[in-house]
Amino acid sequence: MNTSENLMRATPLNACKAYVQCGSTASARGWFDNGGFARVLRKRRRILTTIGAAVLIGSNVCTTIIADARVTRFVVEQRQPYAGGAQFGDAGTFERLVGTASFEVDPNDPLNAVIVNLDKAPRNARGMVEFTAPFWIVKPVDMSRGNQKIWYAINNRGNSDLAFRATLADVPTLMAKRLELGFAHVDAGWHGDGIANPGHLPTTNIFTLPLIVAPWKPYEAADTNTAHATMTVRDRQDAPRTTIPPDRWAFGQCATGQGGLVPTTSDLCLFDGFQANKMYELIYTAKNPIVMGLAYAVTRDVGSFVRYQTQDDFGNPNPLALSPTQIGIRRSYTWGSSSTGMYLRDWLYLGFNEDEAHRKVFDGASINIAGTHRLFANVQFAHPTFYSRQDANHDYTSNSYPPHTFAVTTDPISGITDGILKRPATDPFVMQIDGDLELWQFKGSLHVADGLGRPVPTPANVRLYFISGASHGQIGQGVLSGPLDAAAPGACQYGQQRTNPVDATRRALVVAMDNWVDKGIDPPASNYPRLENGTLVPLSQIRATFPTIPGFQAALMLENEVNLLNFGPSFNSRGGLEEILPPIAGGGYQLFQARLDEDGLPVSGVRQMEVRVPLGTNTGYNMRAAPRLPDQCGLSGAYFPFATTQAERIATGDSRLSLQERYGDHTDFTLAVMRAAKDLFREGFMLNEDAIRYIQTAASSAVLR
Numbered sequence: 197m198n199t200s201e202n203l204m205r206a207t208p209l210n211a212c213k214a215y216v217q218c219g220s221t222a223s224a225r226g227w228f229d230n231g232g233f234a235r236v237l238r239k240r241r242r243i244l245t246t247i248g249a250a251v252l253i254g255s256n257v258c259t260t261i262i263a264d265a266r267v268t269r270f271v272v273e274q275r276q277p278y279a280g281g282a283q284f285g286d287a288g289t290f291e292r293l294v295g296t297a298s299f300e301v302d303p304n305d306p307l308n309a310v311i312v313n314l315d316k317a318p319r320n321a322r323g324m325v326e327f328t329a330p331f332w333i334v335k336p337v338d339m340s341r342g343n344q345k346i347w348y349a350i351n352n353r354g355n356s357d358l359a360f361r362a363t364l365a366d367v368p369t370l371m372a373k374r375l376e377l378g379f380a381h382v383d384a385g386w387h388g389d390g391i392a393n394p395g396h397l398p399t400t401n402i403f404t405l406p407l408i409v410a411p412w413k414p415y416e417a418a419d420t421n422t423a424h425a426t427m428t429v430r431d432r433q434d435a436p437r438t439t440i441p442p443d444r445w446a447f448g449q450c451a452t453g454q455g456g457l458v459p460t461t462s463d464l465c466l467f468d469g470f471q472a473n474k475m476y477e478l479i480y481t482a483k484n485p486i487v488m489g490l491a492y493a494v495t496r497d498v499g500s501f502v503r504y505q506t507q508d509d510f511g512n513p514n515p516l517a518l519s520p521t522q523i524g525i526r527r528s529y530t531w532g533s534s535s536t537g538m539y540l541r542d543w544l545y546l547g548f549n550e551d552e553a554h555r556k557v558f559d560g561a562s563i564n565i566a567g568t569h570r571l572f573a574n575v576q577f578a579h580p581t582f583y584s585r586q587d588a589n590h591d592y593t594s595n596s597y598p599p600h601t602f603a604v605t606t607d608p609i610s611g612i613t614d615g616i617l618k619r620p621a622t623d624p625f626v627m628q629i630d631g632d633l634e635l636w637q638f639k640g641s642l643h644v645a646d647g648l649g650r651p652v653p654t655p656a657n658v659r660l661y662f663i664s665g666a667s668h669g670q671i672g673q674g675v676l677s678g679p680l681d682a683a684a685p686g687a688c689q690y691g692q693q694r695t696n697p698v699d700a701t702r703r704a705l706v707v708a709m710d711n712w713v714d715k716g717i718d719p720p721a722s723n724y725p726r727l728e729n730g731t732l733v734p735l736s737q738i739r740a741t742f743p744t745i746p747g748f749q750a751a752l753m754l755e756n757e758v759n760l761l762n763f764g765p766s767f768n769s770r771g772g773l774e775e776i777l778p779p780i781a782g783g784g785y786q787l788f789q790a791r792l793d794e795d796g797l798p799v800s801g802v803r804q805m806e807v808r809v810p811l812g813t814n815t816g817y818n819m820r821a822a823p824r825l826p827d828q829c830g831l832s833g834a835y836f837p838f839a840t841t842q843a844e845r846i847a848t849g850d851s852r853l854s855l856q857e858r859y860g861d862h863t864d865f866t867l868a869v870m871r872a873a874k875d876l877f878r879e880g881f882m883l884n885e886d887a888i889r890y891i892q893t894a895a896s897s898a899v900l901r
Contacts, residue, residue: 210635233688235250264550267501269298270331270508278334281363285376287342293362293515297384297501300324301493302366302552311544312574312771322425325487329494332358332845335380339518346516346528349560350536351383353581356403357531358383373703380516380525384489385548396759404449405464407411407478408579415577416461418483420447425480427464432827433590443486444468447480460886471680473823475588476800479777482577487883489574491539492548495530500551503528511728514889525712529560530624533666535583536593537566537628541616545570545599546770550622559713562705563628565668567638568600570616574771585637586756587820587827591768591779596768597762602626602640602658614769617655624711626658627705629700630724631666632816633797633833635789637756643725643870647785651727651791659722661705662790662801665814666828667696667833681837688829689819690748696814696833700876718882723802725790731800732788743796745813745836745852752826753818757879758785795852796836802881805890808872809865811899812837813852840900855900862900869894 213524257501274294281289305316317325326815336342350358357379360366367375374381407414419425427438427445450465457465464478468639501508503525506517518524532540540563543549547640549557573580573591598607602722604615618705633641643660646652654660683690708719725732742750764775796813797803806814813836818829839845839854859865873890876882882890 201303223402229234248651254301264299266819267297267505268300268509270501270512270514271297272333272512274653278369279361280363280671282367284329284372285335285378285545285718287375287378287690289337290334290375290580292358293331293335294592295331295333296332297494297498298326298328299493299497300326301497305552307547307550307552308493310512310559310574310770311487311493312576313485313487314489317487323450324488325490327490327646329385329493329498331384331498331513332356333380333382334358334375335516336378339524339760341378342380344524344526345714346382346499346501346502346607347374347379348382348495348528348530349497350530350532350539352383352532352534352536354567356383356386357381362436363632363670369699370702370706372540374706375394377706379529382498382502382516383599384494392522403465404451404468405452405466405470406477407464412579412581414462415482415485417480418461419481420459420461420664427479427480428477429471430475430477432474432824433587434723437477437897438465445721457796477668483575488578488580491573491580492546495543496548496557498808499528499530500553500555502556503557512567513716527560527710528558529562529566529709529713531732532564532566533564534566535571535581537563538583539573539580540570541566542574544569544623544626545616546574547619547622549624551618554622556571556622556624558624560625560627560709562709563626564702565630565638566628566671567630567634567640568642572596572771574804576773577765578851580769584756584758585828585830586754587824590756591759591761591781593761593763593771595639595756595758596779597761597767601652601655602628602643603655605646605652609649609707609785612769619660620863625709626814627661627719628658629661629663629698629702629705631663631668631696632790632833633666633668634816635670635755635787636817637828637831639756639758639785639787641698641725641732641788642758642785644724645732645788647783649727649788654722654724658722659719660722661699661701661720662724662798663698663815664790664798664801664803665807665810666698666804667693667814668831669865682835685818685821686825686832688819688832688834689821689825690834690836692818693833693835694816697806698804700883700890701804704883705888707883720830723800725798726790727788729800731791731798733791735789738789740893741792743813744849745796746848747849748836749819749826753810753817754787754826754828755787755789757827757877758787759783760785777825804881805869805872805876809868810838811855858881859900860898865897865899866891866894 270609272295273295276292278290278292301308308314320326338488339509348660357371422442427440429440444467447467448457448459448465449463455465478727491894500518502514505514506520506523507513540561548602569583571580582589582592584590598610598612599614599616601615602617606613606616630640683694711717712719739750739753760781762780763779766773790800793799797807812860816833818832818834819825820827820829839850841856842854845854873887877887
């Protein structure tokens with residue numbers, strides 16, 4: 197997808213306001229890591245007293261003011277062949293549509309009352325708030341050849357699964373499987389703070405930084421008097437802050453230092469220059485917050501329109517309808533990964549799976565690699581692209597308030613009784629898929645164990661799957677990590693995984709989700725580490741039992757600790773206004789990690805091929821290189837290949853068996869892959885076609901030849 201389209205097609209940007217203009221301003225906090233990227237943690241403080249205009253803009257959403265909790269206009273503006281006209285199973289050829297949806301939401305409707313600042317947004321003559329968003333659809337050219345089902349794939353920071361694909365080879369394997377099954381795909385813009393201007397924060401010493409790195413739009417400073425703001429610097433996330441004197445920095449641009457200062461409200465000039473590998477935090481007074489919670493209404497109302505309506509208010513057809521009088525859609529599912537997995541957890545919690553007609557929007561929700569975080573987009577001065585990690589943004593909102601669980605439970609730290617799924621009439625079937633990293637960085641253990649280390653239940657309409665040995669996201673296509681080397685470490689201390697081939701499991705679970713919802717066939721039981729069977733253990737046990745791997749310092753391993761955060765009385769589990777910055781840390785939560793075997797691989801969860809027949813130790817954990825050691829290395833995992841022979845491993849002091857000790861020769865290695873593929877197929881975590889692919893890859897590999 198090209199940048200201008202991805203970030204709302206650029207041309208309307210100047211035509212749209214990007215804010216709710218405030219009569220009174222609010223405090224904000226920005227945070228920068230000059231180790232190659234920037235972070236703005238938050239903008240918030242007092243409640244707004246007057247509002248001049250309320251609209252969204254950006255990476256995926258622009259508002260021009262319209263609304264009634266529904267789509268009023270749905271206009272297709274572009275239509276093009278998908279994947280060069282490739283055939284996908286019985287569904288045949290697909291096409292890609294691009295257009296704009298217009299919305300009206302009623303600020304007095306109880307379903308919309310949860311949206312922060314919606315009551316302050318401008319209204320049309322009918323008392324509705326209006327906005328627009330771009331949409332993308334990939335559908336069978338002949339809808340009657342499809343399966344009359346939808347996957348609504350929520351884009352991550354504007355990066356959509358529904359991007360243009362010139363050839364079949366360009367289509368990701370997970371997407372290709374869903375197309376082969378006949379699903380139509382839908383996505384719509386929701387991110388209200390993007391701009392059509394990609395950029396990267398340099399790692400060299402420089403004088404000027406934007407308040408937030410492109411392509412995200414910063415909240416402008418309402419007060420540029422630096423004496424009224426606080427800027428600090430530190431070496432690491434947990435290091436003490438040092439305040440930078442207000443006469444050593446300014447709001448503005450200064451490419452050559454203080455002498456070249458040009459004042460602005462959206463840039464930051466440090467007269468002595470920003471240093472690489474330092475963390476800078478700014479608390480300042482911001483203005484013009486976006487009504488970011490309308491993002492959730494976009495997903496609800498587009499999802500409802502394409503499922504239930506044959507045309508919009510102006511007679512424009514729903515492109516997924518079979519005819520002007522027949523919609524034809526039988527089932528609808530949604531998918532969110534990483535940040536958009538957090539988005540879906542928050543979206544479900546806030547009740548957006550119920551449309552204005554009180555119908556269920558999605559029958560099933562597939563949430564990928566989100567841990568127990570929620571996005572908290574429904575916050576004044578929200579920046580939903582950012583999230584809590586051990587090494588950055590540690591006390592950000594995604595880490596702040598329960599509920600952490602799908603089931604309604606009582607959180608022992610806060611005393612709050614709540615759950616993500618508490619509306620049986622409209623709650624969907626849910627599958628959440630996490631990997632190793634989601635336990636280390638996104639507090640995954642809180643799915644199944646509360647903050648005091650006591651087991652918590654999983655609802656019958658939820659499946660939790662832990663993918664053993666998996667890092668975060670899709671590093672590369674393919675199967676079987678190479679046996680001889682890891683990828684370059686980059687900013688990390690240890691070599692990274694060359695591939696993170698979790699798509700085989702995800703593809704199998706696409707089929708399982710559809711069978712669960714549409715045919716009543718139960719999917720595989722939840723498979724997540726748990727306290728009850730001893731597969732969930734404290735960090736101290738991981739440090740003590742991690743195998744001896746040359747160069748790896750297990751004693752330094754850290755997890756993303758979590759405390760109940762107090763942002764003030766106007767902030768709660770549903771979002772709101774953050775008045776205390778930085779937040780006050782309250783009681784801490786006990787976290788756990790997956791128990792490991794003698795190779796450093798989890799003994800529980802869905803043990804994918806790379807764990808059942810390993811060529812090395814794949815982990816969802818890595819450390820940053822000096823000077824940030826031993827912080828975790830963002831969302832990167834690590835790969836530690838096995839030695840080929842016993843003599844090699846003994847010479848290096850590696851406690852893990854060598855390839856020869858494990859498999860003997862190439863034939864036995866291939867047979868081990870064959871047995872594991874059959875087991876994964878039988879368990880429901882691998883499709884037959886992927887089992888064949890693994891076996892063929894093993895047979896043709898160079899392992900032990």
